Amino acid sequence: MKKTLAWVAIAGTLAFFARRSLTLEDDPIRSLVHPDPAAAALFDRYQDKSPFRGKIFVEMGDLAPAERERLDEALRQGGYREEPLFTSPSPEQILALAPLLPADELRRLLGDEALTARASQAREVAGLPGGDGYLQALEADPAGLGPALLSRFAGGSAPGGDGVAPHVYRSPSPLDYGKVEGVHRALLALRPKVHFIGGDFFAYENYRAIQSDILLCSALTLVLNLAVFFLFTGRWALLGLLFLGTVISNAAGLFAIRAFYPQVFAVVVAYASTFVGFNNESLVHLAGIPEDHRRQSLTGIWSAIGTTIIGFFVLLVSRSVLIRQMALASLGGVLSFLFFLYPYRKALGGVRFRRFDCPKITVPPVAVAALCGACAVGIALVGVPRIGTRIAEFSFRSPALAAEVAHFSRRLDAISLEHVVAVRVEGTPEAVLADLDARGITVASHHPLARWRPLAEQEESLRVVRQAYPQAVARVRDLLARSGIRLAPATELPASVAPLGAWEYLDRLREIGPVRWADIVQGQRYLFVGLRPGADVGGIELMPMTPQHHFDLLLTALSRELGWLFLAGFVAMAVYLTFLQRSAARVLYVFAPLFPSALVLAVLLRASGGTLTIIHFVGFSLIIAVAVDYTAVAVSTDHGHPEMTKILLTGLSTLATFGVLVLARHPVMRDLGLTTVIGCVISLLFVLFVKLPRSEEGK
Amino acid sequence: MTMLTLLLSATLAASPAPLTPELLRERYAGLRSLEADVLQVKAGRFWALPFQSRIRFRYTSGRVVWETLAPVHSVAIIQGDQLTVTGADGKAREMGGLSADPRMTALLRFLRTLMAVDLIGLERYFVLAYGPREVVARPRPTSDLKLFEAIRLHFDDDAELTGLDLETATERTRLTFEHTVRDPPPPAPRR
Numbered sequence: 001m002k003k004t005l006a007w008v009a010i011a012g013t014l015a016f017f018a019r020r021s022l023t024l025e026d027d028p029i030r031s032l033v034h035p036d037p038a039a040a041a042l043f044d045r046y047q048d049k050s051p052f053r054g055k056i057f058v059e060m061g062d063l064a065p066a067e068r069e070r071l072d073e074a075l076r077q078g079g080y081r082e083e084p085l086f087t088s089p090s091p092e093q094i095l096a097l098a099p100l101l102p103a104d105e106l107r108r109l110l111g112d113e114a115l116t117a118r119a120s121q122a123r124e125v126a127g128l129p130g131g132d133g134y135l136q137a138l139e140a141d142p143a144g145l146g147p148a149l150l151s152r153f154a155g156g157s158a159p160g161g162d163g164v165a166p167h168v169y170r171s172p173s174p175l176d177y178g179k180v181e182g183v184h185r186a187l188l189a190l191r192p193k194v195h196f197i198g199g200d201f202f203a204y205e206n207y208r209a210i211q212s213d214i215l216l217c218s219a220l221t222l223v224l225n226l227a228v229f230f231l232f233t234g235r236w237a238l239l240g241l242l243f244l245g246t247v248i249s250n251a252a253g254l255f256a257i258r259a260f261y262p263q264v265f266a267v268v269v270a271y272a273s274t275f276v277g278f279n280n281e282s283l284v285h286l287a288g289i290p291e292d293h294r295r296q297s298l299t300g301i302w303s304a305i306g307t308t309i310i311g312f313f314v315l316l317v318s319r320s321v322l323i324r325q326m327a328l329a330s331l332g333g334v335l336s337f338l339f340f341l342y343p344y345r346k347a348l349g350g351v352r353f354r355r356f357d358c359p360k361i362t363v364p365p366v367a368v369a370a371l372c373g374a375c376a377v378g379i380a381l382v383g384v385p386r387i388g389t390r391i392a393e394f395s396f397r398s399p400a401l402a403a404e405v406a407h408f409s410r411r412l413d414a415i416s417l418e419h420v421v422a423v424r425v426e427g428t429p430e431a432v433l434a435d436l437d438a439r440g441i442t443v444a445s446h447h448p449l450a451r452w453r454p455l456a457e458q459e460e461s462l463r464v465v466r467q468a469y470p471q472a473v474a475r476v477r478d479l480l481a482r483s484g485i486r487l488a489p490a491t492e493l494p495a496s497v498a499p500l501g502a503w504e505y506l507d508r509l510r511e512i513g514p515v516r517w518a519d520i521v522q523g524q525r526y527l528f529v530g531l532r533p534g535a536d537v538g539g540i541e542l543m544p545m546t547p548q549h550h551f552d553l554l555l556t557a558l559s560r561e562l563g564w565l566f567l568a569g570f571v572a573m574a575v576y577l578t579f580l581q582r583s584a585a586r587v588l589y590v591f592a593p594l595f596p597s598a599l600v601l602a603v604l605l606r607a608s609g610g611t612l613t614i615i616h617f618v619g620f621s622l623i624i625a626v627a628v629d630y631t632a633v634a635v636s637t638d639h640g641h642p643e644m645t646k647i648l649l650t651g652l653s654t655l656a657t658f659g660v661l662v663l664a665r666h667p668v669m670r671d672l673g674l675t676t677v678i679g680c681v682i683s684l685l686f687v688l689f690v691k692l693p694r695s696e697e698g699k
Numbered sequence: 700m701t702m703l704t705l706l707l708s709a710t711l712a713a714s715p716a717p718l719t720p721e722l723l724r725e726r727y728a729g730l731r732s733l734e735a736d737v738l739q740v741k742a743g744r745f746w747a748l749p750f751q752s753r754i755r756f757r758y759t760s761g762r763v764v765w766e767t768l769a770p771v772h773s774v775a776i777i778q779g780d781q782l783t784v785t786g787a788d789g790k791a792r793e794m795g796g797l798s799a800d801p802r803m804t805a806l807l808r809f810l811r812t813l814m815a816v817d818l819i820g821l822e823r824y825f826v827l828a829y830g831p832r833e834v835v836a837r838p839r840p841t842s843d844l845k846l847f848e849a850i851r852l853h854f855d856d857d858a859e860l861t862g863l864d865l866e867t868a869t870e871r872t873r874l875t876f877e878h879t880v881r882d883p884p885p886p887a888p889r890r
Binding site for chain 1 (some may be wrong): 732742746748750752760767773781784792806809847869870874880
């Protein structure tokens with residue numbers, strides 16, 4: 001009783017501190033970093049200048065005034081501040097870019113007719129309350145070169161594309177999901193008149209999905225496990241141990257992550273709700289070990305626990321922070337639960353289980369090998385599903401948000417911004433752009449370089465500016481002075497104004513525009529271009545910069561990596577089991593359920609047109625961690641009592657734990673649940689109804 | 700006693716009761732239109748001399764017409780988030796990127812709110828302080844309208860808008876309202 005009270009105190013303290021020290025990261029995508037430092041740096045720098053980072057975009061159609069008022073109020077309450085898509089260039093930036101305006105346009109802008117009209121407009125707007133803001137802008141740019149430059153550069157590049165300019169709002173920081181919810185609801189209520197997009201909505205929807213998954217899955221898992229557990233043992237004390245130990249293992253798992261990472265992914269916390277599944281296996285198998293075949297039972301138990309730990313250790317090598325966090329949480333959870341059980345070893349020894357028997361088919365090892373071989377052939381016939389993970393499968397998005405993504409993808413596609421890639425440039429950017437255009441990879445006319453002008457043409461523009469600008473400024477100043485408006489603009493053109501090379505032009509454009517078009521990383525110059533839809537890019541080294549494509553690439557690479565890790569773990573487990581079981585037939589029996597599981601998954605994926613994702617690999621690691629335990633224990637103990645009862649109990653408990661994940665909203669949890677349930681069901685059926693001859697099993 | 704009553708009356712007349720949000724909301728709620736002659740005087744860094752102009756102002760739901768009668772005729776119309784300006788020559792001015800600038804949009808939205816004496820709308824951008832015959836509005840820290848440092852709305856004893864003072868870092872604008880006609884008409888005087 002004393003030690004239980006001590007554990008209750010420890011559990012409470014751990015849970016309290018885990019809760020207090022936990023900083024959740026809601027978007028699992030943020031865990032992904034490109035392994036190539038240059039590509040990672042390019043992507044990060046591109047995203048720093050990304051028009052989408054820290055902002056939301058709202059396209060407003062024909063809203064009634066009351067609707068607009070409601071939306072404005074929701075945005076204001078949410079802490080969103082509207083800002084221009086393009087930063088107004090400073091006077092120095094305007095003059096530096098002036099040579100990019102054609103000479104004829106400059107002559108028009110600096111001509112008397114335009115200047116007189118500009119002065120008239122200034123008088124009329126200055127007469128409005130707050131009109132001095134306009135006069136300040138006029139003083140900075142008396143000839144109106146800034147609007148002309150913005151019009152030239154923004155033409156065709158604004159995300160509206162077809163003339164529907166989106167409103168840009170700066171997100172509040174830090175993000176308050178309660179406030180984002182208000183904005184999200186207001187925007188949803190106005191669809192389809194408004195369209196909206198922004199990282200905040202993805203983060204919010206993932207947060208909501210994860211929160212509800214954590215709640216639903218934890219509650220259902222707990223209730224179902226308690227029911228299954230009580231049905232088989234009739235001992236409330238064991239249920240208490242399972243519950244208390246699970247609290248400790250959850251907290252220990254989170255502390256294990258916190259020891260290495262300042263933030264914990266919310267999806268990992270949701271995943272931690274499955275620990276009761278691992279724990280019940282340890283608890284059940286360590287309970288009521290019969291003295292007459294203690295050695296065989298322990299061989300089975302350490303086969304099960306050992307493979308589980310090996311599986312998670314292998315995942316620690318993954319490049320994905322998310323996967324490493326899952327592995328750390330699992331290892332912390334499993335080991336702390338074993339530590340927790342140690343003081344109760346005597347009490348566990350006295351537990352008895354109801355007997356469970358069912359008819360079994362005894363098959364020779366060669367039949368098991370034939371089954372595995374047939375499954376392998378079946379997979380080959382069906383075809384190994386393509387490995388690939390898309391970001392859409394990795395994070396939750398509601399149908400409404402998915403429709404908004406599709407809407408803005410079409411918009412961006414129309415202006416070649418949907419799929420931007422970085423291209424290494426050895427020569428001039430204009431030559432590379434022309435080459436990519438000729439190959440049908442990009443549309444050069446959509447690229448801002450199309451608005452760059454050769455140096456000779458810029459020289460001509462510069463001559464016009466040098467000649468006419470001082471007089472134009474003086475003319476505007478004098479016209480306004482006649483109306484009593486006193487401006488003091490700089491009349492002289494800085495000596496530094498000169499024609500801009502293509503790189504310099506792209507760099508300057510970055511200062512005022514929402515998109516980065518060029519960069520230098522590790523001394524290498526890169527040009528960013530938008531891919532033409534369906535372009536064949538074979539043989540060209542391109543680095544995706546648009547988040548969706550960038551992360552699709554990373555996730556697919558990670559899927560492959562996990563595939564290899566899974567195979568490495570498989571080999572390590574086989575070596576471990578061979579050492580422990582000292583029988584190739586028994587090792588084959590332990591792994592046999594994996595083969596039909598893989599075949600069923602392959603058939604399902606081929607039939608649905610799906611790909612083998614990172615989640616399926618994690619799912620298979622979990623199958624090894626939990627479902628292979630059944631075969632390991634059964635084959636070690638000749639399918640005897642009480643092990644078969646324990647296997648059925650833990651099997652049902654595992655199904656209750658991972659089965660509820662199928663109800664999750666978050667696709668990561670749902671796919672994980674589905675994959676694991678397939679493996680667990682097959683493994684459970686296999687172990688219940690198929691056994692090796694007595695001479696081959698461990699009794 | 701008579702002397703005391705007279706003194707008390709004089710004191711009360713000299714210091715009118717502060718305006719209250721309830722009173723102003725009641726008075727300006729449901730305002731469909733408001734027309735007035737406005738005398739505008741601007742002074743500040745950009746003005747060589749105080750600039751005086753005569754304006755015919757018309758507000759109807761969601762639309763403000765700011766017609767400058769003198770010294771030079773022009774018409775500025777604020778409708779929704781759009782500003783159109785027509786010069787003395789009758790030609791509409793090309794506003795270019797100005798109307799797409801969110802700062803301009805915020806200003807126009809604010810002006811519509813201000814001219815409708817929409818206190819709830821004003822409170823979105825400003826903290827309002829109610830005093831005798833005036834309401835002083837100062838921008839909230841999160842306001843899009845930090846251009847304005849302070850706005851004073853002047854009212855007469857019947858809580859009727861008589862003028863506005865708008866202060867920015869570089870300009871002070873005084874608007875004096877005359878011949879105000881509103882629909883629905885104002886409630887009966889409170890005295």
